[in-house]
């Protein structure tokens with residue numbers, strides 16, 4: 001614990017909503033010196049402030065984008081703090097404060113379903129240390145040994161004398177206590193707040209339009225910018241004719257953004273946008289302009305048999321295993337680009353002066369936003385600050401590239417002193433995304449004469465996310481994350497089956513579109529390849545899909561437990577009318593074991609999903625009610641992509657621009673989802689993403705069970721199938 | 725100057741008559757509960773009530789809203805008491821990111837005013853707002869909790 005009792009509170013508090021009354025106490029946006037007066041109560045430590053009225057303010061470093069991490073992290077701190085949950089409220093420390101305090105809050109990065117799991121030790125210790133200091137302060141006041149005092153629900157009791165005092169009364173004194181170095185944590189069996197399906201802390205504001213997202217920031221004197229980048233990624237601006245729009249009402253300035261973009265600044269966003277639309281711009285589309293779906297697919301197809309495979313999982317001798325097999329089975333699958341389409345389009349508000357740059361934005365990665373601001377404006381990090389708001393969805397779009405921050409800062413820098421909100425249109429957002437990567441997969445399997453799976457080769461061909469967003473994380477040119485779901489073991493995404501001869505390799509082919517982390521990431525397509533093909537093999541040997549899997553899963557008991565749970569609850573094996581079918585899928589993803597059993601009815605080209613039974617074992621489940629919601633929502637994300645999604649490329653441009661051509665599941669498409677949360681304890685798995693990867697294969701297997709037809713390329717709209 | 729009545733309060737605004745009502749509400753007047761999601765009347769994030777009828781404000785020129793009663797998410801609660809839909813949303817902990825929820829709540833409020841006993845078929849047909857977080861299951865449960873009492 002890096003303890004600093006009297007740190008500079010300047011610009012510190014971004015949000016504060018009181019759960020105490022269930023009503024918001026308002027949203028504080030720090031702006032210049034006004035921020036100095038944000039909060040006067042001294043903190044107990046970096047994580048915890050207890051106010052004299054017993055309100056407990058818990059500071060949360062991770063971003064809240066809907067996944068519920070805010071509430072979950074508060075539960076973890078509150079558990080060890082032993083405070084009353086009804087008194088808990090929250091605030092977001094800024095990335096700049098984190099840097100100034102030697103990263104006391106750890107990592108701000110909120111992605112990879114890491115929000116809870118990778119910070120569980122840090123935040124629980126933060127809460128426990130604060131409790132120990134509060135108890136010590138009470139003992140000091142009473143002049144009794146600390147060992148005679150206990151804390152519970154925000155009250156400290158001196159057991160021999162039965163004297164009591166509340167946290168709020170000793171909070172100031174606690175701040176002066178030497179922070180402990182040895183911080184024991186509770187045994188999970190003693191938890192009373194962790195593991196409870198408590199209500200989210202942010203719900204009341206979200207039902208009243210009070211929650212502030214990046215797009216909602218309003219600052220005195222603020223202007224608005226509308227921005228366009230070259231429609232082909234990698235292309236440049238040739239020319240633009242600002243004279244055509246000067247004199248339009250409200251238009252202040254036309255500015256170029258590096259060599260690829262241009263923006264109009266005006267006194268309202270609508271005036272900025274319509275002026276930008278009216279301005280003639282000539283683009284040099286660059287080399288990406290020759291790419292199309294067809295050219296990308298052809299290039300990836302070559303990678304299915306090329307000799308440039310980077311090996312991700314290798315056991316036994318797959319060549320020999322296939323050669324000696326009684327029968328071989330082969331299939332080729334392909335998964336398209338997908339856009340994130342966060343409900344809140346990309347935006348950021350920036351104010352630049354020659355000695356300070358401030359940014360207000362929805363980001364999954366506060367520290368990356370800070371670094372991006374600094375790099376873009378040329379001021380050192382200590383002269384920059386980022387204020388995080390709530391996010392209108394993240395899904396990975398706001399996790400790595402902070403391009404929306406860079407663009408906003410570069411625009412604001414051209415009008416020093418004026419805060420400028422740069423908002424991308426939906427069209428700009430959708431055509432300048434960091435897309436779910438495009439891949440194909442050729443699978444070759446060998447069965448012996450007794451129909452045992454003895455060899456399997458998965459050759460993935462396609463785009464690497466890490467090569468596009470974090471090239472430093474490549475290992476000898478290989479993207480290890482590409483193999484998510486295929487790993488031979490480990491704690492993240494292990495392959496569910498034991499096959500004596502296995503090879504998984506990747507021919508890396510990176511087209512010109514930016515790849516990015518897209519909720520669920522690489523295992524989304526990998527699980528389709530693995531789980532669809534498992535059903536193909538079962539069918540080939542005439543076995544029940546569940547039995548065929550079980551035979552291969554004896555060494556994967558946790559995978560199997562989740563699969564068994566959905567098979568049982570999903571009525572696997574029970575008869576269904578003609579035209580209906582069930583499908584299974586199982587995976588380990590982001591450290592959790594997930595499975596789904598889908599039931600569909602197919603009528604001509606219309607697919608109706610009647611029911612989905614899902615199971616998830618995240619090890620420790622911090623908030624089962626929120627886990628259920630994440631799981632249900634994951635089916636919407638995964639199945640929207642399967643049926644309606646798919647980004648098309650023509651002349652280097654992304655063809656889908658808005659929700660009319662990139663359609664979304666609506667409430668009428670929503671199947672009934674029954675969720676079993678089955679935490680086994682013993683590990684910390686993620687929740688926000690894992691289920692997405694079983695959504696598509698479970699439904700695909702159900703469609704095949706209903707129709708006998710196997711679909712191997714997506715989205716299904718291109719196969720003539722419609723979700724109804 | 726155009727004269728608008730929003731949540732019972734008068735506003736004189738300086739905007740071109742063809743400016744979508746959404747941007748006048750958000751930027752000119754400064755009420756940010758109403759959201760921008762698509763600008764082409766596809767997502768419903770911008771839903772407000774015009775004389776009680778759910779309307780996608782991104783597609784409505786501000787000039788057409790003159791003389792009408794405009795209600796936004798900020799105007800649903802009366803004297804600090806949330807309306808039934810807002811309360812059901814809290815009881816069912818519906819929102820995830822929350823960005824679509826202003827529009828959802830406005831759309832559902834208008835639907836239930838029209839059809840207090842809205843069935844699943846009514847919901848499926850009339851509630852066409854997009855929620856990218858996929859809160860549909862909770863939305864349906866929350867609506868059922870209201871229609872059950874109607």
Ligand code: FES
Pocket residue numbers: 759760761762763764765766767768769770771780781782783
């Ligand atoms: S913003 Fe109006 S419908 Fe999407």
Ligand code: FES
Pocket residue numbers: 066343392393819820821822823824825854855856857858859
């Ligand atoms: S709650 Fe996030 S879009 Fe609906």
